Amino acid sequence: MSALSPIPLSMPDISDLEEVMVLETLRSGRLSIGPMVEKFESLVARRVGCRFGIAVNSGTSGLHLLMASLGIGPGDEVITTPYSFIASSNCILMVGARPVFVDIDPVSFNMDPAQLEAAITPRTKAIIAVSTFGNPAHMDVYERIADHHGIPLIEDSCEALGATLNGRASGSFGTAGVFGFYPNKQITTGEGGMIVTDDSGIAELCRSMRNQGRPIPRPGAAHVHTHSAGGQHMGSWLAHERLGFNFRLSELNAALGVGQMERLDHILAARDTIANQYLSRLAGNTFATPIQVPQNARMSWFVFALRLADRFTQMDRDAIIADLRENGIGAADYFPCIHLQPFYRNLLNITAGQFPQAEALAQRSMAIPFHNRMTSSEIERVVSTLERAVAKRMPQRKAA
Template identity: 55%
Template sequence: MSEIPLSQPDITDAEIEAVTSVLRSGRLSIGPRQDLFEQLVAERAGRQHGIAVSSGTAGLHLAMLALGVGPGDEVITTPFSFIASANCILMAGAVPVFVDIDPQSMNLDPARLEAAITPKTKAIIAVEVFGNPRHMEKIEQIAQQHEIPLVEDACEGMGGICHGRPVGNFGRVSVFGFYPNKQVTTGEGGMIVTDDSRLAEACRSLRNQGRPSGNYQSHGTLNRGGVWLEHESLGYNYRLSEIAAGLGIAQMNRLDEMLDARRRVAGMYMRRLMDWDDLVIPTVEPNCEGDMSWFVYVVRLNSSYGKTERDRIITGMRRHEVGASNYFPCIHLQPFYRQQHGFKKGDYPIAESISERTIALPFFNKMDETQVELVCHTLKVMIQREQLLKR
């Protein structure tokens, strides 16, 4: 059998036709497909506005700027996430304040949140780690009580539902990401969604070099009488191309089908791994279980194992052509954060302990029973080898 990759985009003839249709149209940027893609994502999240951007990272950065986050401000977030959820705070000139995680959900622990709030707290970025929206309602309540804007980092949770609310519907503003390993991909891309009209207008301007927000015609003039080379503020080239938007529309039209496929693969893993004493498998809040949007399938070794054993297991799986990875290294222990901000091991012990024992297994829509069985068999052999080494 050939190598089983860690992830793989689900591209069909519908996506290929959508992209070639854009190329035939001659309109490659700032056009009708962007508008439709924004509408589809906003509707799925139960939001009034969608603002397409070049990446989830770009979306988080613009959310910070639109909320007025800047030098001297603090923004609370999790140390257990992809680094972009903290980097966007630094990009705005503010200071990230980490809060340790809940060991079951691996999301920011709401029980620890209030102690981190200070008069300098300008916003909270809560990440739905691996697509799990657990605790988001509670975090939203705390943010509202303290009148602090909540930014929902929904980059890993497209299509999920919890307590009857879609992922992307929590807080003042939410951000999706569309990298190739996500539930929906545009190659590279992201989407800001919000009900706040002024925030949406600010993000539309900021993504487009600070030009006045509006619908641009192909010759570069504003429908409302402005000019293409008029810039109201310092902005960025964070636009999403029509090619990417066309791909995104085709993917959104298949979203439910793809979510079902991912739940099927997660179920295959769960049935095979649930009785392994050496592993802790993902848990989902009962109210969210049937509507979970699986981004990846991450297990972790029990507390009798450490980073050394975990790394050897991952290396062994890769040697046998089974993709595996260490999702996620703690953000505060990344070299840049250690050197520039003085973080050290022991600052967030729960996140650190979990981070040292996680293993992301191959996970993509078209995985079959044979592939899942091979992944689980290889994982078991690698774990048994570690048990022998302990003796």
């Protein structure tokens, strides 16, 4: 292990503002279902340009709720990408439906729009499109295809808060979008997520189902829950209109999110700066390419991912990751293909080779440290260690 201080793969950017907001909320005694959740919802919805924001306790819960609110279930198919974090596909299995994968476009790493239409069948009940690593490429095309076929498009924007395509915010394409706020994301609530939509019916259903299927309080109706004021049960607190979950976000998490949202532009600008430093330091190398962002898009950098050149094998990539880690540098194999996870293979009877672009990328892609507070010397240390690690895997050739 290196004697130098470790450089983590990711790190949240929390300021005094968030500390004060969380502490004030803690001291208020109102720890769930309160003003912070409402404020957080309206901040995210306004930012994205959607009518409704529904805060939930994770991005996964948001995706799950959307599947349930669309009535998707056994016998249905949902089209999605095989190259993503597994939750973008697990939400389909959670409601008993079948994920149908469409291979990726190797330039943007997102689903290949040219192959999407051919995957649509009479059983297709939704498309879940992921803005991989914060790249919103093709969302407009997916939206056109979904509209043409009368199928809802769900944007899995868990990695893409702040991204735009033709000036439109990630999350605002299609029927609904979901953001994730795990600590490696652009902003964090510790754990948390947010559904955004313009559809009042979906918003209502999601609000009810995140809260144990309780009815949604009508504007002007007396508060129906008094648990925080002494445990009395009144009105409809114990009335449940439908099957629901407890996917609520606490007031403490929401307070953290409100503080983070107020600093979002600063956070995104800091991430752009770090990404641009990496891009210029890596320019001209022959061993890896970063994700390609379309001209009409603003990338919201989630992680800094690289695709190693085709001459490297998966074993090379894994050895390079191990080498970086031995030198105190965070690195990870973002992302293994979802369809090749053993339980997916068994469940869906999928074999390797079905999605060649995703598989080729997954064997060679890796994330290197990326967070707002990285210094220039840390970036230099990451890249020069990477270059040495790469050179060890190709002793006859130069790394860069």
